[in-house]
Amino acid sequence: MKLIDGKAVAAQIKLEIAEEVKQILASGGKRPHLAAILVGHDGGSETYVASKVKTCEEVGFQSTLIRYEEDVTEDELLGKVCELNENPGIDGFIVQLPLPKHISEQKVIETIDYRKDVDGFHPVNVGRMSIGLPCFVSATPAGILELLKRYDIETSGKHCVVLGRSNIVGKPVANLLMQKAYPGDCTVTVCHSRTKDIKKYCLEADIIIAALGSPEFLKGDMVREGAVVIDVGTTRVSSTETKSGFKLKGDVKFDEVAPKCSYITPVPGGVGPMTIISLMRNTLLAGKKGIYGYL
Amino acid sequence: MKLIDGKAVAAQIKLEIAEEVKQILASGGKRPHLAAILVGHDGGSETYVASKVKTCEEVGFQSTLIRYEEDVTEDELLGKVCELNENPGIDGFIVQLPLPKHISEQKVIETIDYRKDVDGFHPVNVGRMSIGLPCFVSATPAGILELLKRYDIETSGKHCVVLGRSNIVGKPVANLLMQKAYPGDCTVTVCHSRTKDIKKYCLEADIIIAALGSPEFLKGDMVREGAVVIDVGTTRVSSTETKSGFKLKGDVKFDEVAPKCSYITPVPGGVGPMTIISLMRNTLLAGKKGIYGYL
Numbered sequence: 001m002k003l004i005d006g007k008a009v010a011a012q013i014k015l016e017i018a019e020e021v022k023q024i025l026a027s028g029g030k031r032p033h034l035a036a037i038l039v040g041h042d043g044g045s046e047t048y049v050a051s052k053v054k055t056c057e058e059v060g061f062q063s064t065l066i067r068y069e070e071d072v073t074e075d076e077l078l079g080k081v082c083e084l085n086e087n088p089g090i091d092g093f094i095v096q097l098p099l100p101k102h103i104s105e106q107k108v109i110e111t112i113d114y115r116k117d118v119d120g121f122h123p124v125n126v127g128r129m130s131i132g133l134p135c136f137v138s139a140t141p142a143g144i145l146e147l148l149k150r151y152d153i154e155t156s157g158k159h160c161v162v163l164g165r166s167n168i169v170g171k172p173v174a175n176l177l178m179q180k181a182y183p184g185d186c187t188v189t190v191c192h193s194r195t196k197d198i199k200k201y202c203l204e205a206d207i208i209i210a211a212l213g214s215p216e217f218l219k220g221d222m223v224r225e226g227a228v229v230i231d232v233g234t235t236r237v238s239s240t241e242t243k244s245g246f247k248l249k250g251d252v253k254f255d256e257v258a259p260k261c262s263y264i265t266p267v268p269g270g271v272g273p274m275t276i277i278s279l280m281r282n283t284l285l286a287g288k289k290g291i292y293g294y295l
Numbered sequence: 296m297k298l299i300d301g302k303a304v305a306a307q308i309k310l311e312i313a314e315e316v317k318q319i320l321a322s323g324g325k326r327p328h329l330a331a332i333l334v335g336h337d338g339g340s341e342t343y344v345a346s347k348v349k350t351c352e353e354v355g356f357q358s359t360l361i362r363y364e365e366d367v368t369e370d371e372l373l374g375k376v377c378e379l380n381e382n383p384g385i386d387g388f389i390v391q392l393p394l395p396k397h398i399s400e401q402k403v404i405e406t407i408d409y410r411k412d413v414d415g416f417h418p419v420n421v422g423r424m425s426i427g428l429p430c431f432v433s434a435t436p437a438g439i440l441e442l443l444k445r446y447d448i449e450t451s452g453k454h455c456v457v458l459g460r461s462n463i464v465g466k467p468v469a470n471l472l473m474q475k476a477y478p479g480d481c482t483v484t485v486c487h488s489r490t491k492d493i494k495k496y497c498l499e500a501d502i503i504i505a506a507l508g509s510p511e512f513l514k515g516d517m518v519r520e521g522a523v524v525i526d527v528g529t530t531r532v533s534s535t536e537t538k539s540g541f542k543l544k545g546d547v548k549f550d551e552v553a554p555k556c557s558y559i560t561p562v563p564g565g566v567g568p569m570t571i572i573s574l575m576r577n578t579l580l581a582g583k584k585g586i587y588g589y590l
Contacts, residue, residue: 106428123422130421130470131462133401157489165473167426175425175470178460178485187496189484190473194452201482 001258002151004230004265006143009150010273014059017280021060024288032287033062034118034279035084035093039077039103040070045096048276052094055276061283064090074103078111085113092118092136092286094279115292118282121168130175134291136282141172143274144209144230148183151263153207153228156185161205163218163251165192169211169232177207198222210251220256229257229264232271248272296553297446299525299560301438304445305568309354312575316355319583327582328357329413329574330379330388334372334398335365340391343571347389350571356578359385369398373406380408387413387431387581389574410587413577416463425470429586431577436468438569439504439525443478446558448502448523451480456500458513458546460487464506464527472502493517505546515551524552524559527566543567 025031034056038049049065056063066080077095084093093116099105109117114124120138128135137145148155160177164170170190177186186207191198202208202222210218211232223229233251241247250267258264265271285291320326329351333344344360351358361375372390379388388411394400404412409419415433423430432440443450455472459465465485472481481502486493497503497517505513506527518524528546536542545562553559560566580586 123420123426123428124418125422126425127418127420127422130425130466131418133418157491159491165475171425171470171473174473174485175466178466178469178487180460185487185489187484187486187490189482190469191482192473192480194480195482196452196454 001261002263003258004147004151004263004270006147006265006270006273009147010277012150013146013277013281014055017059017277017284020284025060030287031060031062032283033064033089033091034283035064035066035090037066037068037077037080037084037093037095039068039072039096039099042098045098049096052276052279055280056283059280059284061280061287070100072100072103074107077103077108081108081111085111085116090116092116092283094119116286118279118286120172120282126167126172129172132179132181136285136291137176137278138168138172139275139278139282140169140211140232140271141176142278142281143271144173144232145176145183146274146278147230147265147271148207148228153183153263155183155207158186158206159189159204160186160207160209161189161191161201162209162211163191163198163202164211164213164232165190166211166213170209173209173211177209212251214251215249216251216253218252218257220253220260223257223260225260226262227260229261230271231265231267234267234272296556297558298553299442299446299558299565301442301560301565301568304442305572307445308441308572308576309350312354312572312579315579320355325582326355326357327578328359328384328386329578330359330361330385332361332363332372332375332379332388332390334363334367334391334394337393340393344391347571347574350575351578354575354579356575356582365395367395367398369402372398372403376403376406380406380411385411387411387578389414411581413574413581415467415577421462421467424467427474427476431580431586432471432573433463433467434570434573434577435464435506435527435566436471437573437576438566439468439527440471440478441569441573442525442560442566443502443523448478448558450478450502453481453501454484454499455481455502455504456484456486456496457504457506458486458493458497459504459506459508459527460485461506461508465504468504468506472504507546509546510544511546511548513547513552515548515555518552518555520555521557522555524556525566526560526562529562529567 109121114122120136125135162174178188199222207228209230215235231250231252236246239247404416409417415431420430457469473483502523504525510530526545526547531541534542
């Protein structure tokens with residue numbers, strides 16, 4: 001069994017991005033600039049955004065954090081999105097989700113210029129990904145593919161079972177892994193809450209991507225010898241073992257599943273660290289106008 | 296075994312659309328108007344476009360056919376697309392594919408205003424479909440879902456195996472059938488040229504959508520008792536039996552497979568007739584501004 005060390009891979013990519021930024025600046029180019037809009041003071045969102053801003057600094061990006069209180073109107077927020085769309089100094093930006101209930105997340109996402117949509121949530125990016133065209137791929141699916149690639153895991157002709165059909169993980173990762181590409185060329189099965197006998201599908205899988213958000217769902221008797229298991233779950237469960245009073249639990253019962261796997265990601269330290277780094281890669285691409293050309 | 300009669304369903308929907316057009320006109324509304332651009336004189340394209348124009352007449356739509364010779368420049372074609380985008384009299388339009396090699400099909404598709412993209416090929420429509428938002432769904436996948444619906448075929452929790460991963464059938468139909476919806480809520484497996492042991496997957500399927508474009512690929516020993524089989528294949532093979540000198544062959548070896556099925560579509564007369572009718576439904580929706588509101 002080989003542990004997929006997402007933390008180490010993310011650290012390596014961070015160095016690679018920092019190096020590329022240096023080269024861009026050395027040749028007279030512009031420092032990539034990511035903006036983030038944060039509404040309210042949700043604990044999780046605060047942590048994520050702080051971490052994104054910090055990583056920007058580490059790789060040499062400029063970053064701008066724009067904060068609104070919980071009671072910001074939808075119009076005001078959309079106005080800021082349009083302003084960022086127009087601002088030539090900003091290469092890419094994100095609006096941290098979730099948003100307060102009185103604001104339509106979908107409307108906000110669709111108002112973002114898809115050429116600056118480094119989260120990859122805009123329908124143009126989702127659609128282009130499905131068609132197999134260059135686009136901003138959302139962070140978690142991109143991170144998963146990067147891990148498969150960095151560990152040189154064979155995917156062509158493999159049976160990949162995706163557990164979960166969310167718009168941010170299950171559906172896009174399934175779409176990516178069925179493309180004519182590497183990583184890709186998998187036979188892909190998408191399972192979800194309505195699937196009957198999910199165990200049967202898991203036992204047939206060469207690769208399992210667990211993205212149900214159901215702690216320790218995947219047990220040892222659901223995985224066959226030699227499988228590759230990617231655990232996308234990150235559910236906070238209360239714990240007396242940690243200072244914070246909670247612990248992150250994956251979708252995989254690690255102690256049972258790991259011994260059977262050829263490769264497995266831990267939680268934390270697997271897919272998680274890749275998510276922010278994928279956002280950084282998208283920002284670098286946006287800065288280089290690497291997908292949609294000059295705006 | 297029950298034969299799914301796509302011709303009869305299409306005829307029924309044609310009546311429903313015609314009735315709705317009458318009501319729109321009676322209440323002072325505007326007649327839906329579809330435009331089609333046809334480049335060159337490809338036999339297949341000529342037939343398809345003629346059939347679309349004829350069906351428009353039958354349901355009471357206005358239609359406009361715009362023809363170009365094979366040597367039209369990309370710029371000229373894109374100029375016409377922009378003109379149709381701006382023309383408030385045109386509710387929806389299509390550019391018949393394939394296009395000559397010197398013209399980028401993708402560029403043409405992306406130039407179409409997605410709000411008039413009744414073929415559903417624009418990335419915005421593809422992306423919104425994947426996310427589960429209202430959009431123009433492309434004709435063949437929409438036609439397949441409509442057949443499942445009209446025959447009241449249970450899909451929730453069923454294992455649907457999609458053979459083929461094309462952008463116009465395999466991928467979108469897989470996306471649709473995994474959505475939280477009816478028809479939908481299937482466990483979906485997408486198989487393709489790289490799949491090992493495709494027979495194994497087919498034998499486990501409750502529903503098979505065959506869209507490989509490989510005549511008579513699906514044999515009797517690949518299907519289990521009671522399966523639902525949807526045949527999307529339409530390959531022209533030469534034949535001495537017909538006046539035209541060719542015959543349409545599906546992806547299913549019908550005589551072997553049909554006796555085992557609970558439901559099966561024939562070729563011709565199955566999915567085929569639903570394709571044009573789905574385009575008409577999209578045009579009706581476009582005319583009513585039923586998805587994206589007033590332009």
